[in-house]
Amino acid sequence: MNMASAISFxxxxxxxLFTVAALAFAxxxxxxxxxxxxxxxxxxxxxxxxxxxxxxxxxxxxxxPGLFGVKKVGLPNGxxxxxxxxxxxxxxRFPHPGDAQDGLNIEKFTEKVIKASKDGKHFKGPLxxxxxxxxxxGGEYLTGTGAMAELASGVQFWNxxxxxxxxxxxxxxxxxxxxxxxxxxxxxxxxSRMHNSMTxxxxxxxxxxxxxxxxxxxxxxxxxxxxxxxEVDPGPWNNTLAAHHCCNNSEAHGxxxxxxxxxxxxxxxxxxHTTKRLSxxxxxxxxxxxxxxxxxxxxxAYETQFLGVSEFCNLFTREEWDGxxxxxxxxxxxxxxxxxxxxxxxxxxxxxxxxxxxxxxLIMESDTSVNSSLTDNEETFPLGMKFYADFTHDKMIxxxxxxxxxxxxxxxxxxxxxxxKKDRLFRVAHMAPFTARLVTEVIGCDSANPKPEQHERVHxxxxxxxxxxxxxxxxxxxxxxxxxxxxxxxxxxxxxGGACEGRPDEMCSLERFIKSQAKAKxxxxxxxxxxxxxxxxxxxxxxxxxxxx
Numbered sequence: 001m002n003m004a005s006a007i008s009f010x011x012x013x014x015x016x017l018f019t020v021a022a023l024a025f026a027x028x029x030x031x032x033x034x035x036x037x038x039x040x041x042x043x044x045x046x047x048x049x050x051x052x053x054x055x056x057x058x059x060x061x062x063x064x065p066g067l068f069g070v071k072k073v074g075l076p077n078g079x080x081x082x083x084x085x086x087x088x089x090x091x092x093r094f095p096h097p098g099d100a101q102d103g104l105n106i107e108k109f110t111e112k113v114i115k116a117s118k119d120g121k122h123f124k125g126p127l128x129x130x131x132x133x134x135x136x137x138g139g140e141y142l143t144g145t146g147a148m149a150e151l152a153s154g155v156q157f158w159n160x161x162x163x164x165x166x167x168x169x170x171x172x173x174x175x176x177x178x179x180x181x182x183x184x185x186x187x188x189x190x191x192s193r194m195h196n197s198m199t200x201x202x203x204x205x206x207x208x209x210x211x212x213x214x215x216x217x218x219x220x221x222x223x224x225x226x227x228x229x230x231e232v233d234p235g236p237w238n239n240t241l242a243a244h245h246c247c248n249n250s251e252a253h254g255x256x257x258x259x260x261x262x263x264x265x266x267x268x269x270x271x272x273h274t275t276k277r278l279s280x281x282x283x284x285x286x287x288x289x290x291x292x293x294x295x296x297x298x299x300x301a302y303e304t305q306f307l308g309v310s311e312f313c314n315l316f317t318r319e320e321w322d323g324x325x326x327x328x329x330x331x332x333x334x335x336x337x338x339x340x341x342x343x344x345x346x347x348x349x350x351x352x353x354x355x356x357x358x359x360x361x362l363i364m365e366s367d368t369s370v371n372s373s374l375t376d377n378e379e380t381f382p383l384g385m386k387f388y389a390d391f392t393h394d395k396m397i398x399x400x401x402x403x404x405x406x407x408x409x410x411x412x413x414x415x416x417x418x419x420x421k422k423d424r425l426f427r428v429a430h431m432a433p434f435t436a437r438l439v440t441e442v443i444g445c446d447s448a449n450p451k452p453e454q455h456e457r458v459h460x461x462x463x464x465x466x467x468x469x470x471x472x473x474x475x476x477x478x479x480x481x482x483x484x485x486x487x488x489x490x491x492x493x494x495x496x497g498g499a500c501e502g503r504p505d506e507m508c509s510l511e512r513f514i515k516s517q518a519k520a521k522x523x524x525x526x527x528x529x530x531x532x533x534x535x536x537x538x539x540x541x542x543x544x545x546x547x548x549x
Contacts, residue, residue, distance in 0.1 A: 055328025063488030074453025091146030121283030154204020174207020259335030270323030347399030444476030
C-alpha cells in the first residue's frame, strides 16, 4: 500500500466511524442518486459520499495527489523535502451562532419546532423524531471529534514530514528537541477553536501520550513555542491568520454578502421541491420554508460531526446533498475567493509571510494584514526553521490560494444548474474541509532539472533515493517549491504569468516561484479593497478577487 492509499484508507475508516447517513422511512425512487440512505444498510461508498458533500463542513479526506490534474506526482530521484510550511484549518466545530446562513438559521428553525411542540402539534412520518428532539449543539468551539481529528493530523504530519526533516531514528514516534534555542513556533489566532486545534495537533506531532514509557510527561510543551495572535472584530491587531478582521469591507453589506445572496438563490432552486415533499409531515399551519429545510441539512452535518449520527441525514437524497454542496461552493467562491473583491487582500498577508520565510527574510514594515511588530524579529518570526505550522479559518486557505493567483480554481460557479456538474473544479469539500491543509514544500535537488517521477513513493529515510543535502548540511544547491492542498498537488503552472510552467510534476524552481508572486500585492490592492468606497455589481461575475476596474 503506497502513502496515498494508506492515508485514504485511514480517512475512509474515520468516515465510517463518524458518519451515518440513513433513512428509516422513505418513498421509492427509481434513480439511485435520488434515494435517501438507509440506516445500518449503508455501504462504505454511501457513508463516504454524504460526509464529503458538505462544503466547508465536510469531513477531511486526503485528496489523491493527481486530483487537481497533475500527471506526475512522485518526488524525483536526488530530491528531498527540506522545509515545510503548513497552513491548517481548525477541525470540527459547532455552528456559528451569529451567522444568518449557519447557526442563526438553525436557531430560528429550532424555535419554530419548539413552538409547534408547545402548541401540542405533532410531526409525522420521517419527521416524528422532532416531537421529542432537542438542539444540543454548542456555540462555535471545537467538538471532541474535532480534537481527535487534529491529533491524528499531527501524527500524520510527523509521519509524512517530521521523520524526514529531523532524520528520525527507527520507531521514533514524534519530534524530539534538537536545539532548545531553536524550538518550533506554532502560531494561531486567539479564538478557542483554532487555539485548541493547535494544541491537539501538537499532541499528535510531539507525541507525549504514546511513547515507550506510559508516563505522560508534564513538560511536553517545552519542545515548542506558541504565538497566540489576538483576533478581535474590529480591532487594532493585524493578523494574517484572521485577516478578515482587519479588512473592513470583507464583512460590509454589498461586498461581504455577495456569496450569501447567491447561496440562498441556489437553495431556492434545489430545495423548493424538497420543502414541499417534507411539508406533508409537518403539523398543520407549520410554515416550512426553504431556509428551514436548509437548516435541517446543516443540522445533519453538525450533529454528525458532534455525535457521529443524525436523524436529519435521513431526509435527503444524494442529489439534494449535491445541491447543498454546490450552494456552499457558490457562497465561498463569492465570499472568500475570486468572486469577492476582498479575497486577495485577505490572503496577501500570509503570502507575504510565506515568501519571507522561504527567502529567510524578516518583514520590517507592511501595509497589508501583516503585523510587522511580530515579523521584524526572529523571536516571533524565526527564520530557517525546518517547518512552520499556522492554524487558521477555512476562508484564509481559500484567500491565500486566490492571492497566489492559482487560476486552476478560477472557475465561476454555475448558479442555475441543478443537479450541479460533477466535473467542476472549485469544490470547497476538496479545498477547505475541517482540518484542511495547505502545505508548501521546499524541495532540495542535486540537479537543476531532475527527471519527473510518475508515481508517489514512500520515503523511509531522507537519502533513500539519492538525496544529498550538500556540504552545508542545510539545503541543496537547487531548490524547488511544490504545494499540496489536502494531499492533492497544486498545478503551479496555472499561476498567473506562467513563471512556474514547464514541469509535469508542478515543481517550480524557488527563483521562478518568487518571480510568480511579483505582482501579488499589486493585484490585491489592499488599501482600496479593504477600506475603499466602491460598489460591486452582484450579477455572478468573476472580479478576480480584487476591486473591479
